[in-house]
Amino acid sequence: MGRHSKLQRQVLSLYRSFLRAGKGKPGFLPQIRAEFRQNARIPRTEVLLVEYLLRRGQKQLEQLQNTHTKQMGAFVKTREEEEEER
DSSP states (O other), rough: OOOOOHHHHHHHHHHHHHHHHHHTTTHHHHHHHHHHHHTTSSSSOOHHHHHHHHHHHHHHHHHHTTEEEEEOOOOOOHHHHHHHOO
């Protein structure tokens, strides 16, 4: 595979950080993997959406890394995301 763009490297780094942070917390890894797999279908041309999700993921990672975090809330789809699936 060719070289990754800067944005792709940031997403991969975020994914690895999520996996490391979720290791010590039971039940987190399957949900993390599912979320990233679902968003992997976003076309590369949707740069703004990917950047938004990257920022949102960084905030969620900070919450996950908090030692007091015991469970992860569900991620809710926006109306726009639901309409795109139709």
